Amino acid sequence: MSQLLWEKSGTWRWLVKMTRDSKPFFIGFATVCGVVPGVIGYFVMQATNSGNPELEAQLRKNARPESLMMGQANKERLAEYLGELQRKENTNDRYVAALKGETLTRSPYVRIQPVSKPSDEEPSKEQKQGGS
Structure with a gap:
């Protein structure tokens, strides 16, 4: 099997060794990998979300x-x-x-009428298959 480029890196090997050997480091690293992108995403959404009523009116007008x-x-x-x-x-x-x-x-x-139930007059699938 060929090794990927980052698998030869000393930093990658250190990271794998630390996450394997140290449970607190693993939990901290996993938390950083989850929290940092979440915080960045939150601030990006806040920066790009426009509460501008004029812009909303223009978008609705051009819809x-x-x-x-x-x-x-x-x-x-x-x-x-x-x-x-x-x-x-x-x-x-x-x-x-x-x-x-x-x-x-x-x-x-206007209230919906109840959905009609299948009538008893129609033969069931078993009766159709059994009759042929």
Whole structure:
């Protein structure tokens, strides 16, 4: 097997030896490897996050119509769902439909009709396979 370039380095060998032999060094090194990138990432996000209302207004003004339509639809769905939760309505039909891969759409504030159960008139898969 060929050795990688850093495996020949004295620093790399020292680091491997220290992390292998010293549990406190290993914990400290692992903490530094996790905390330092996290702190750097936090400050980068703070520096690049703009709370400028004029910039937000400009971005919203230049938004594509599809984005605006999806944002409005999501806002309406969220408002309806939160209203149902406040009124303590049963929302299990949403989960049933989601498990079936369906999206429930309707007029705002019109309650969903229960998802229909499979009728007994349709033969089951076993009956279809057994009859042939």
